[in-house]
Amino acid sequence: MAKLIKTEEEILLSEAANGFLSQSAPVSRLREMRDRGATSDPVLWQEMAAAGWAGVLIPEACEGADMGHAAAHVLAREMGRNLTVSPFLSTAVMAATVLRQLQDEASATKMKAIAAGGLTYALALDETSKFDPESVALTAEKRGNGYVLNGTKRFVVDGGSADRVLVLAQGPEGLCLFDLANGAKGLQRDPLTLIDSRDAADLIFEEVEVAGDALLGGEGAGYDLLRPALEAGQAALAAESTGLAEAAFAMTTDYLKERKQFGITIGSFQALQHRAAHLWCEIELTSSAILNAGRLLDEDPKSATLAVSVAKARATETAQKVVQEGVQMHGGIGMTDEFDMGFYMKRARVAAEWLGDYGYHAGVVAKMRGF
Amino acid sequence: MAKLIKTEEEILLSEAANGFLSQSAPVSRLREMRDRGATSDPVLWQEMAAAGWAGVLIPEACEGADMGHAAAHVLAREMGRNLTVSPFLSTAVMAATVLRQLQDEASATKMKAIAAGGLTYALALDETSKFDPESVALTAEKRGNGYVLNGTKRFVVDGGSADRVLVLAQGPEGLCLFDLANGAKGLQRDPLTLIDSRDAADLIFEEVEVAGDALLGGEGAGYDLLRPALEAGQAALAAESTGLAEAAFAMTTDYLKERKQFGITIGSFQALQHRAAHLWCEIELTSSAILNAGRLLDEDPKSATLAVSVAKARATETAQKVVQEGVQMHGGIGMTDEFDMGFYMKRARVAAEWLGDYGYHAGVVAKMRGF
Amino acid sequence: MTTATDDSQNALTDFRAEIRIWLEANCPPEMRDGAAGEAAICWGGTSWEFTCEAQKTWLQRCAARGFTVPTWPKAYGGAGLSRDEDKILKQEMQAIGARSPLDSFGIWMLGPALLKFGSEEQKQHFLPPIARGEIRWCQGYSEPGAGSDLAGVQTHAADQGDTWLVNGQKIWTSYADKADWIFALLRTDREAKKHLGISFVLMDMRSKGITTRPIQLISGASPFCETFFEDVEVPKTQVVGTINRGWDVAKYLLTHEREMISNGGNVMGAGRPLGAVLSESETGLSDPILRGDAMRAEIDTLAMEMTLERYKDQAEGGQGLGDASAMLKYMGTELNKRRLELVMAAEGSAALPWEDTPASSWLRTKANSIEGGTSEVMLSIISRRILNLPG
């Protein structure tokens, strides 16, 4: 397996992404979006697409950059640092991973559109308040050459703004994955106002009719097609959370170095030093898990499940520890909306739940490790 | 309910017990016992009986002191501080609580003997490596006027030295509690060499014949009779663990005040200060749980289950945290056998398992609290 | 033979009967809904708008009997109740689900300070309007940049003979925008050692030169404000206690506040078992991670409740709480943060929208371990004053 260190290319990519994002999409851009009630940022996505990021997992044949998962993680991590809002995970990571498994023309066309920034996707997965992708009550009934969908999907990230939506449904022969326009007749979108100020919606399917070619990969093949995309998404989200943790941690250590209390710099208080040092160690371990998941997804994706769940679990926990300590070490100012730490805390909470919380991934690890 | 503060009598009792134990049965006495391979201390038990401790829960009519559970906890706590070895919990707390529920002459005679220090008991409960008192495979088969016992009880505390043993068995009409001589024919004792240097044994019952009057309280009544004794024992063991934690903590803060490193007293390192302060808080909360369990066992024993399990769970966890931090804060010297901290750590480990570990009692709490 | 104890027991039984009758006759039905929390509070003050006529009636009737501040002396608007009587009053009110007639920083904070440190004139002038809910107070301790270092007060009161001239800024002044008066720590001697040159001063919020600005928190709108003082004139008679010894008053109130926060920290209401709350979440409590954490939090919550009870019993037995209040503050607020983390985790994505979710409460708990003295300050107090560790 490739080494667990960043390649030259990855380092360059990371620097370029950091340069672009800290200029064009820092936390202040999220704040400004929130203040005007927006939950997505299509202009920014165009710029990201222009930089090749929308096509990070799309084959060159489909006009993508085909840089692989580890590279996608480098980008996600920088987005995490800056709390950048984009459909990167839903579209460029997950939808792209679904589509590139299909060898047909339609998928190629869609992938070209994604890479060009002209098409965004949302994945409609959850039906309860916890991630549990194989428990599907939404039905797909065969009617004529097509299907009729009935049911509800909740907490669909980017569900308010995405052009298309991938839906896992209970079909006549098992789980089926459909690809339909988000504006389809009978499909009602109830946008949610989330704490992280990003786009999510409940999607209610009432007699939504789709054509036969909306079914991807055949009846009963839905979950097999989806699963690699979920793992790719989980790992990329873990990378985002780790970037988030790194940035929140850096804000905190900077503050420890500059803030004075009782006449001395608070960073010289040993109790805070040790807690900060411990957090650094946690971030180091989590970083290794992220690198490892990236390597496996690129080199041996079929055996990446354990690595992905370790990464998502660790990243979830690390980000939460860091933002909690971040607020506490900042004291009162950390609690004010004026200061950015709250944005990090809120995003960490949403990222903790999306695509499986700590307990879900701990369960996967336990199963893979034989207990 | 009586207030959650020590009464005058309890304070006096605690001072007297501390005076006696720190003189007659400090840790050095345990060390000396261990070094010569002994696991019990009958001479000391005679002195404790003379002080009225053996009869702490025995009615005055049976020549006991009848001081109640809260008083028993005061004594157990002081024993915990000094790591005093005695059959107090098995005999004076648990066996006494079983016997005082029976209104017959035989029990009165036994209680008199206990109070006088002339009779000790062991409770044969566990059949696996975890406390689970209602899972009983050991059988009691009716034969003539008596019964025949077959099976194995493990980790019987005081099982090597006690005069008599209380055994829970699966009888013809449900669980039965038998009271038999520990030297009974067919009863094989396999003493264990435990890390806390105290008496425990596996007891193997092979065709052990007992008379009909060995059955306490009737067929099927065994667990009802035993349960109050188990709760009394759990609470008293929690009190012992808390005394243990207090003593280990005091050793540690004393060391923090006296030990120098890099030219300064290590107690002035803020990281250690905060950890020590946190431990103090943990001990405070646990102390409240102990007091509360004592009050309930004395005043409303039927509703004490939740309080007892909170006390045992908290005491188990607190003692373990304290001894772990105790060794770490002492550094190398804490690891040497010459120093006493290891004795505290080992006893805390045994006390953690006996009569139900943290998970067992957390399960009871969850059940009682409706989840 | 009748003993003294019997007599006092009889007196308490009579008192309970009397209270029951009074409540029955005087507590309006609308005020018996058991409501608690922000929306049910009557804060009083000149700008207060009663939520309904019953709220006003209830306040007035209680104030007339001294029941807004039952343990204060009658001379200052209280009812002069003993601890036991006060307990009975609270029990009987709880029994019928009676709302608290009045809550205020005047009752919680300033009142106790004035009773202990105020002059007779100050007590007579300021306490009765507090008891009647006529004057609403806010607290001016913290300053920007001072954080945990409360004694680092910079807001300056310059000596002008009979008055002070006050300049500076306070932060985290709860409800400053709604309060009539403020009690604040001011620097009255810049030369003295840090803790010595501070005075505890009362100021009318309508004074010329005082302005306020609300603070937005990560959890949303908050009662906190920034309060600015620009050449504000304050009569020297409005100093409580000795000039330059305001730190004594502040310390007394800080201990008092810690006890209150650790007592009232449970924003989940009604002491419902955490596990039961979590079990009601849509997906339940079968995940061992969540279940194990909930069990641990439940055990610690019960031990915390027993500790609060034990400390109350100690206080009734005449033992002061003293520095142990730092423990209550620290453990209570940390536990509360843990509980809300668990609630969020149990509710999963359903907890992520702002509306009708615990999200805002969860974020708000993060301040619990900062306001009223940080957890770090509490641990240092315990280390130094209880464990006697050096430095």
Added chain:
Amino acid sequence: MTTATDDSQNALTDFRAEIRIWLEANCPPEMRDGAAGEAAICWGGTSWEFTCEAQKTWLQRCAARGFTVPTWPKAYGGAGLSRDEDKILKQEMQAIGARSPLDSFGIWMLGPALLKFGSEEQKQHFLPPIARGEIRWCQGYSEPGAGSDLAGVQTHAADQGDTWLVNGQKIWTSYADKADWIFALLRTDREAKKHLGISFVLMDMRSKGITTRPIQLISGASPFCETFFEDVEVPKTQVVGTINRGWDVAKYLLTHEREMISNGGNVMGAGRPLGAVLSESETGLSDPILRGDAMRAEIDTLAMEMTLERYKDQAEGGQGLGDASAMLKYMGTELNKRRLELVMAAEGSAALPWEDTPASSWLRTKANSIEGGTSEVMLSIISRRILNLPG
């Protein structure tokens, strides 16, 4: 076209084949049982008693090829292997379950120090006997009362011209009672600043005036000793590096030791999944408390393993580990303590007897976070040198 990389790949393939043949011919069957841990170690030295003839043969054959210290230069008894070759050797040995021919503090600690700081004469004199397992070394750093403050060395070496006169005491000298020589830190200048007046000195344990006494641990018998020096004469030629600059050597070795401890800290052997180990306990892993804790520990263990691999990759990529070794030491040892706590908890009362239980290992792990630099020292190193927090 054949590239340089192809060439080196071919060379490595050839090397692997050669090693395979050599091992097949030279590794005695008894030494192919995959045994590890204390009982299987060959420590060497003059007092060493081989457990069997095969152990001796295996040591001699390896020593003859330089395979006891494969990466040391041939001139000093090594085989001069490159990193890649060394890796292949280890892989091939592992493949047939070959035991390590020789382990010693000479190989792990003194050798690297001599290679970096020793004079040519010292290297030639001391390294080959280490490689051949003829001389067994122990380490004399810690002193009673010094604890984490290693630079607080008090054992004094008085200047006597060509020799030092050594007086004082060391503690925690592993296997001092079995070692032939000791490398120790001595105070050679009492006037100089703490870190400056120290020298790194080699001493023959048979010297007059050296005595040892074993230390009993809470986990039972241990290899640790106290070592006493009373008027011991040592030639000055036995100083490694510059006189009074022994701290440089010590620091180098401390970093080296941390890496080793964090690598070798897993006493549970063979990297078996913790959960699987625990599931085999008699009562299983159904308790949510235990199960949840085991899941967490398993996740952290896997992340730790990935981190060790990442750091190895970094080292191979030429990036030094440096102060990050403090992290490995800290996280590795704390995790190991957690794992053994879990093993004890899972095994319940079955783990409480001394014999045939993990009890002794469990107690022994408590020293992991003390020896080789405490967790507190590691956190301070990270705080200061990596996070650059103020002193």
